[in-house]
Amino acid sequence: MSPLKKIPFIFSDNRWVVPNRELEGIRLTSLFDISLDDFSSYEHDQVIDQSAYGAHILLDMQKEVLEQEDYQLLSMREALAVLSFEEFQHLAKAWQYAIFLRTHRYCGQCGDAMQKVQWEMAMHCYTCGHRSYPRVSPCIIVSIRKDDKILLAQGVRHQRAGFFSTLAGFVESGESLEQAVHREVKEEVGIEVKNIEYFGSQAWPFPHSIMVGYLADYAGGDLVLDKKEILSADWFDIDALPKIPPKLSIAGLLIEETLKRIQQLE
Known part of the structure; x- marks a missing residue:
């Protein structure tokens, strides 16, 4: 069985990174054109999901602004206007995971650093045992x-x-x-x-x-x-x-x- 294609969900300055093309042509399959080598200086998170499109990879540049001519940035509302309902659901999930990981680096109970759980989307504090999951x-x-x-x-x-x-x-x-x-x-x-x-x-x-x-x-x-x-x-x-x-x-x-x-x- 051939491995699943990687489909990178990349966020820069609260916007979605997509290949530089006409908006009407933006689909999740467009993400296959993204080369992760272009973002080798950033840490890629583990697979966050799998779908018929492939294995979803999360890369969050946080507040850093992307400066590459091959890519453009879309707001989530712009993405909502061009993606199908199913495609937008996948993007929404990736974005909500990014927000979760940004805001749970430290334990809300004891203040110590939290660690990413490897088998589920959660952050765990090994000092006090507190575990957090994405907020909905x-x-x-x-x-x-x-x-x-x-x-x-x-x-x-x-x-x-x-x-x-x-x-x-x-x-x-x-x-x-x-x-x-x-x-x-x-x-x-x-x-x-x-x-x-x-x-x-x-x-x-x-x-x-x-x-x-x-x-x-x-x-x-x-x-x-x-x-x-x-x-x-x-x-x-x-x-x-x-x-x-x-x-x-x-x-x-x-x-x-x-x-x-x-x-x-x-």
Whole structure:
């Protein structure tokens, strides 16, 4: 059996290193064109994963900026726009591992240096026995329908991009995902929801989240916005939508599904 090809995931200054070519042509198979000899001065981590593409190798240059004409740097959001869903999942995993290894060099319990565990993705402190694993922060994201309209909001962090999207927020300790949906909706726009239905999930490496998507129906209340989080929100007719996220994100997919369901009512 021939050995798996090495597919290097290289990060420089918080961006992804890829061969210098048109963005539309960037795929994970493009990484086969990367010569690890070009990065021989950097330490390559062990195989972090395996897939149909090959053996995934992690190389994190951290804050050092790459200066090679044969390569270019993409932000994670730029990568999201050009990769398939499956390909982006592999990139997201590599990036989240890089973040984990950066932030767990020292033990959070006793302060001593931690060592990389060889048989799993973990860091271990041999002084006190504390072991850490990559952090994954669950977030809920929900699309809400009221008769033939959809609720869309512009968050403070989306002001520059100018688009309206679904509501989202982190799950708090001690609550279920569904409880988080009710709480976040109530906190951000002041209304109640019902008929909460699981839709799907998406790894969201900004920097280490998992977005858990739901569909819901309006149950009552008036829109009262949390101005620290939400700049504007309203019920929109499907034929008069503001600028919304692309379908490559789970927000875009949730909006698309809600619009389909509204159309089925007509």
